[in-house]
Amino acid sequence: MSRFHLVNRVGQFFVLCFLVFAMIGCGDRIAPPADQPANVRTEIAEVIARPRRRTLTGEYRARIQSDLSFRVGGRIASRNVDVGDRVEPGQILASLDTLQPVADVKAAQAALRSAEAAQQDALAEAERIEKLLESNSASQAEFDNAKAALLIAQGAVEVAKSTLANTESQLLFTDLQAESAGVIVARQAEVGLVVGPAETVFTIAEDGDREAVFDVFPTHIPERPVDDIISLKLVSNPNVKTEGTIREIAPSIDPASGTVRVKVAVPDPPSEMKLGASVVGEAQFRPMDVVQLPWTAMMRKGDQASVWVVDPQNQTVSQRVVEVESHQSGVMLVTQGLQPGEIVVVDGVQLLHPGQTVNPMQTPSDKSTLPTGTNP
Known part of the structure; x- marks a missing residue:
């Protein structure tokens, strides 16, 4: 590199440094830009x-549903109805095997006859001893013993009569009868199954008032709907519609599901709305x-x-x-x-x-x- 070029490079460097220091020295005199909105x-x-509404899905059912069961235990021998069948009061729905109850009745009848025969013997003995006592041929102690034996025999007859009446009623209870008119909505037992006393066999929806039942989370019920009116329609056929009124809101939360049960009375249900059908309920609240x-x-x-x-x-x-x-x-x-x-x-x-x-x-x-x- 020639000397001329070296001098030229050194000169350019000093000029650049001068400009930089000049700008730094003048920086405190430049005003910052204003803050723009x-x-x-x-x-x-x-x-x-804002209009408010809530929609929930529930079940359409009878207001009164009864669980039917046998009063005695045994093996189911016959079943005469199924789910969906209509029943009338006094109709026999199912029957238990009567082999053992019939044997119990016969045994109770035999026991009663035996007790009555023993009573007759005790009565005759007491009358005989009484006549002997009158002629001083028997002692008073013998007569007292005869009277006591007669009383025991009479008590045995009463016990036998009570046992017979109980076994006869047990035989009558082998038939399960409908107590009111309605529709069978559930069946919990089959022929051949051994059931105990008070074990549910059928559930019947009794004739009368109908309602829609909803299990609702508490956060979905901010307040009662306007006039307590709920619009209802079938899930399977939304064209089937009706209206109901809130009849009951459970005062406590179900600990198992965390929901509150709401029952809506349906005074005029459409014929297409069958028991057990799923329905959609819509409630309108104040804006x-x-x-x-x-x-x-x-x-x-x-x-x-x-x-x-x-x-x-x-x-x-x-x-x-x-x-x-x-x-x-x-x-x-x-x-x-x-x-x-x-x-x-x-x-x-x-x-x-x-x-x-x-x-x-x-x-x-x-x-x-x-x-x-x-x-x-």
Whole structure:
């Protein structure tokens, strides 16, 4: 490299260093750029009435369902009805094997005849001793013993009569009869099965009032429906519809399922609505006042939902904790935390900080498509 080129390179280096130090020295005299307001889109909070409803699936059944069972145990010899059959009072539904009960009745009858014969012998002996006593041919002790034997024989006859009546009733109880008119809705036993006393064999839905039964989680019943009216329709055929009224809400929660049983009286059921059918019940509740906002407006403050609210006086934002009832169809429904007329940021919330100045651009909101509250 020539000397000329070396001098040229050294000169360029000194010129570059001079420019750098000159810029550093003048830096404290350059004013920073002003903080520009953030452009955000906003909506004005408007309180609107949101319709609410709940739909649940339940079972249509008779208001009174009775479990039928034999009063005595034994082996089922015959069954005369099946599920879905209609029965009338006094109709024999099933029968037990009568071999053993009949043998018990015959044994009780024989025991009664034996006791009656013994009673006659004791009576005759007592009368004989009494005549001998009158002629001083028998002692008073002998007569007393004869009377005691007669009393024992009379007691044995009463016991035999009671035993016979019990065995005869046991024989009558081998027939299971319907106590009221209705429809068989369940069968728990078959021919040949040995059942015990009071063991359920049939379940009968008695004629009379009908109802729909729902097992509902407590969170699905925020309050009683309007006028306690429930709209009902069949799951298998939604065109079959009717209305019912809440008759009973269980006062306690079922510990096994965690649900509350709700019974809805159905005063005028359609003929197509059969016992045991699955039905859908829909309850209408009083509207709830909410503020509808796009879901993009939501932020988190700790573990709580929040939104940015614009101060109309100085155009600054503050973070406000709100209570969100639900999220539906791209919107969130706020029940607490906002007042009507407040300006809420709905777009551009990610880069904001408390006290920041914004340039709000209002977005027209369309509340005509407010979603109806349904099951969560």
